[in-house]
Amino acid sequence: MTxxxxxxAFSALADPTRRGILVxxxxxxxxxxxxxxxxxxxxxxxxxHLKVLEDAGLVARRVDGTKRPRRLxxxxxxxxxxxxAMLRKALEKNYDRLDEVLAGMERPTIKTTTxxxxxxxx
Amino acid sequence: MTxxxxxxAFSALADPTRRGILVxxxxxxxxxxxxxxxxxxxxxxxxxHLKVLEDAGLVARRVDGTKRPRRLxxxxxxxxxxxxAMLRKALEKNYDRLDEVLAGMERPTIKTTTxxxxxxxx
Numbered sequence: 001m002t003x004x005x006x007x008x009a010f011s012a013l014a015d016p017t018r019r020g021i022l023v024x025x026x027x028x029x030x031x032x033x034x035x036x037x038x039x040x041x042x043x044x045x046x047x048x049h050l051k052v053l054e055d056a057g058l059v060a061r062r063v064d065g066t067k068r069p070r071r072l073x074x075x076x077x078x079x080x081x082x083x084x085a086m087l088r089k090a091l092e093k094n095y096d097r098l099d100e101v102l103a104g105m106e107r108p109t110i111k112t113t114t115x116x117x118x119x120x121x122x
Numbered sequence: 123m124t125x126x127x128x129x130x131a132f133s134a135l136a137d138p139t140r141r142g143i144l145v146x147x148x149x150x151x152x153x154x155x156x157x158x159x160x161x162x163x164x165x166x167x168x169x170x171h172l173k174v175l176e177d178a179g180l181v182a183r184r185v186d187g188t189k190r191p192r193r194l195x196x197x198x199x200x201x202x203x204x205x206x207a208m209l210r211k212a213l214e215k216n217y218d219r220l221d222e223v224l225a226g227m228e229r230p231t232i233k234t235t236t237x238x239x240x241x242x243x244x
Contacts, residue, residue, distance in 0.1 A: 006135070006136075006138075006141065007136050007137065007138065008136075010132050010133070010135035010136040011132070011133065011136035013128070013132035014128075014129050014130075014132040014133035014136065015129065016128075016129065019128065019205070022209060023208070026208065026209055026212030026213075027212070028216065071216075072209065072212065072213055072216075074213050077206070077209050077210065077213060078210070078213075080206060081206045081207075081209070081210050083141070084199070084202060084203045084206055085203075086145070086148065087144060087148055087194060087199050087203075088199065088200070088203050090147075090148030090149070090194065091148075091194055091196050091199060091200075094150065094193075094194075
């Protein structure tokens, strides 16, 4: 796939084994056998998870003789990362705005309301 | 929920309407009616999507008289963001390492292989 599909990408991350595979690949390229080892899973089971990650554009494979080492696929991971960065920036901006509001405030009742809002977010 | 559940959080993002709701909330707090408007969906349908986002710890609600305005829930979004940041950093590090390898290389055959790897990632 060329265009990152956010539906498939986020759906692929909703599984702890698949997130574990990505954490392993973050350390560098690995074979299916190396990927299967820490999970106590059969190679076909791991291959199935790898297929989901490849179809979602998060993992790529390279041909090396009879081996097919897998690695992280930059484009797909960046697409998700950029989408989430947008939410993160929005949260930072909202909190800056809240700080401005607080700085201009004096009535304690309003302060209490704002405190409760912050508390819920912990 | 207090502890962010990454399975539920990433699963919640695997739907374009739910991502759209988060984009709208990134602009600030909104009522269910305001959230339903741009999607041409009924309020019950939007409420169902909101429930998924709330259960996943990505959206929080506030009590304001009879209204229940929704907003982004910082903790859940930060948890996903931090998990992805780990992958992003790994990709940056791998590319730095690749640059170092390239800098120390002279044989064109190896350069071609590396070029192909980069090309696949576009």
